[in-house]
Amino acid sequence: MTPTKLDYPVDRHGLIRRDLTVEAGFSDHDLAHSVKTKQLIRLTSGVYRARIDVDPEDRTAVAEAEIEAFRLKSLAIATGRDHGGNTALSHTSAAIVHGLPLLKPELEMVHLTNGEIGGGRARKNSLLHASDLPAGDVVKVNGVWITSLARTAADVAQLAPAHDPLAFSQAMTVFDAALRAGVDRDELAAQLDRRRRRGTRVAKAALPWADRRAESVGESWGRAQMIQRGLPAPELQVEYHVGGETHRVDGDWERKLVWEFDGRGKYQRYLADGETPADAYWREKKREDALRSLGVFVVRTYWDLMERGRAVDPIERALFHLGLC
Template sequence: MDLPLSGPLLRPGLLAAGVTDHELRRLRRTGGLAVLARGAYADPADPRLRRPEDRHALLVAAAVPRVAADAVVSHVSAAVLHGLPVWAIALDRVHTTRPRRTSAVRTGRLHVHTAPLRAEDVCEVGGVRATSVARTLADVARTSAFEQAVVVLDAALRRHLVTREELQAVLARMPRWPGVPAARRAVAFADPGADSPGESRSRVAMARLGVATPVLQWEVRSPGGVVLGTADFGWPEHGWAGEFDGLVKYGRTGQQAADVVVAEKRREDAMRTVLRGFTRWTWGELAAFAEVARRLPR
């Protein structure tokens, strides 16, 4: 059976195309269909199934035809549609918001929030009605842990998708909503200088462990003013630089991995000639950052 890769496959559409329930059961049993949710499937070869955010976008597309007409995709589901990175936020449910006063509803695959929605809070992303970037970020920051909120806020600010003032204005319209004080703290802490989720998480870990506030994307210069390299984190008054050693920087377009590693080594060696110290850490060290923090300026 040839399956399209353009979107999720819904049971009514498959039945209309002549596929029987017996065939659907067989395909599910033999792995011929990947199950997204009840009555929603995808081709197992669809590359979007490999990445959690892309799989969630398929789940959103499968849910949209089934939700109420006044519902808009929101919270982390809207963040995914806006192309923002999410870290450690559950993607098992599609989140929507309805402008009603009724209680929220949560099922195995759907979380329907109820809250006021202004016209400026709603936009269209790829033909799907969703909350605006500013409203999405406010909702994510209200309902997620500080570290998770900072990851998505940093990315949105860095990409110029929203301003801090716009975020503060949205939160000002939610004075008594749950989670708003925490959201305000996350917005105040957010910084567009963080270049990746790993750098955002590093910032949070540093703040919690008493590391001195770093300069982000610090240009290290020679005594003559020549830029020797840009460090993820810098403490100019200490002559110290720090690097989050994420895999992203080893996948630059047009370069072989070995060439990138050599270039990174040369860049670091050049910076070390004028620095008192240089500390590098990896993704695996972020969860237990205390040892790294001891090697950074206090």
């Protein structure tokens, strides 16, 4: 993910602001030309970001670029106008600024909360939510007020209506991430008890299953699909010792069945020095063979299968075959 190289100054958030560019000797014509040639993307009045160049075939890089673009858009809108009240970035926008991984986030509208009983409204690029903001629910990050990790996770978990097929998975994903970031489970429960919203029931159902040991969105989504199917949840990040090596697996059932999630870029982006994707694939195959040498059954799931709701099928068959459910 490579921003287009420009000589414009950027602020602490990575934003290009008109007042800073003018101070540096650039003109409005320069900015207009950069926008016309798509080197700059206008985010709000007088605030821009550089174009982000990525390989369109690298889906992980594309997703990361979209997240970064939304982060900058959220910060541009949060700092670009007076919203009144005790306004803070919230919901998906706050989650992105906090660095909380999310499952299929909606990245069009920037979310803010006004800290008041009324006054919520929608604008072209933003949603201003009307809700109280107790002192403990807001923090300042690089000079910008945003909702706290616990408040943000609860808000995101309650965003989707109960009938949304992804609501449970989205809630569990953000709760996994919040726990991993150090939020206490009781604090999340207190946030859900404090406000009754359309997604509260689903969020409360997801919270007990959340686990800080989940290391990726894929692991969270996979577990959520297992739970919704009525299958026993795996123990996470279990270690196996074989041949003088330690292998840590994504999920495990009684050391009889191992679950591994293969992410989108596993064989392309996370390579050891000097490795090719083929080398990484061969390394993973040898690791799997080592586990199978212990008599362990190994099942892999893939993002594309989860998209189609089919990732749990082989896990369910294996669990029944091994007498684990």
